[in-house]
Amino acid sequence: MKKECKLYKQEKDKVRCLACAHKCLINKGETGICGVRKNIENELILLVYGKVVSMAVDPIEKKPLYKFLPGTDIFSIGTVGCNFRCDFCQNYDISQASKAGFILGEEIKPEEIVKKAISSGCNSIAYTYNEPAIFIEFVYDIAKLAKEKGLRNVLVTNGYMSEEAFEYVKEYIDAVNIDLKGNDLFYQKLCGAKLNPVLDTIRRFSKAGKHVEVTTLLIPEENDDDKEIEDIAKFIASVDKNIVWHISRFFPRYKMLDKDITGKKSLKKAYEIGRKYLNHVYLGNV
Ligand code: SF4
Structure with missing residues (x-):
């Protein structure tokens, strides 16, 4: 396909x-x-059009989205591949597989995905587990059909999608959770990317009136100093102080096995800084 x-x-x-x-x-x-x-x-x-490697019904809070259709289940799909190479990736087995030449997954058409979402009792579909921008044409075909059937569409993204991709799908997307991982150095060193495109994506979705939530994985000694946390909170507030900010606890994964789990003290401090600027801050993975 x-x-x-x-x-x-x-x-x-x-x-x-x-x-x-x-x-x-x-x-x-x-x-x-x-x-x-x-x-x-x-x-x-x-190569991954119609090739779904993960498919599940999840509580929408697991995306995480806390203020969009709360208490509902969301039909969630992902393919292999990612445009980042984060050393701390929590889904590296699927996100990095394509770089080793593995294009894995079950063949499934957009209309079958929409049918499955409806028969599972979900009223929304999430493009998640890996980065949806890289399979944006597949997202578009599913999201358009889903919308015609009255379902909502959610992107869980690292925010590195282009303006072209945003313009292409925006009509069919209702909500997004975008990772904001750290400063520019963090993106360059640990993800093979840059910060500014991510900031642009957050601004674009918010300006377009979509429901936006932001997630930051707090990694000891990488992005947990007060100034960096404050910069993230200030940026989100400059877009909209009602954007929900999820600060997530890090657990050692993939190439970052030598780090400690984020301490509770550190999470609490980040929460307090966030609350100085934002109305909705939540701690995750705790
Ligand atoms: S520009 Fe296109 S090919 Fe390159 S990483 Fe991004 S989605 Fe993949």
């Missing part, structure tokens, strides 16, 4: 992917950083 991507353009004998802020320039026969968008004879092909 591979499909030609919508978000790309041809540049000489290569293609430029427009789905996320990396804007990879891809040679024939190669994929971009995410490993799921491949240049085949100068057409960009989405």
Whole structure:
């Protein structure tokens, strides 16, 4: 069920992917950083279209979304691949699989996903577990159908989607949870990315009137100093002080096994800083 991507353009004998802020320039026969968008004879092909590797019914609070359809279940799907390479990834087995050439998953069409969501009693669908911007054409096809059936659509994203991807799907997206992981150095050192595109995405969704919540995983000695926490809280408040901020506890994972679990003292301090600027702050994984 591979499909030609919508978000790309041809540049000489290569293609430029427009789905996320990396804007990879891809040679024939190669994929971009995410490993799921491949240049085949100068057409960009989405290798994970219709290939779902995780599918589950979750409480919406697990996304986490606390102030959007509270108390309901959400039908959640994800594919392999990611445009980040975070050393602390909690889902690295699926997010990094495509970079090793593994395009895994069950073949399933958008209409079947919508049917399953409805028969499971869910009134919303989440594009989650891995980064939805990298399979944005699949998101679009499902979200459009879902909307026609009266379902809502939620993106759980690292925020690195391009403006083009935002414009492409915004009509069908009702809510987002966006990670805001740290400062620019943090993004460069630990994720292979930059901060500014993430800030732009938060601003864009908020300005478009979508329901926005933000999550920060608090990692000891990486992003837990007062100034950094304060900068994040101030930024969110500058967009809208009613945005819900989830501060999440870190547990050692993937390449970051030598770190301690975030201490409760540190979480409490971050909560107090957050509350100076924001109306809704919650601690997660505690
Ligand atoms: S989605 Fe991002 S990482 Fe993947 S090919 Fe496109 S620009 Fe590159």
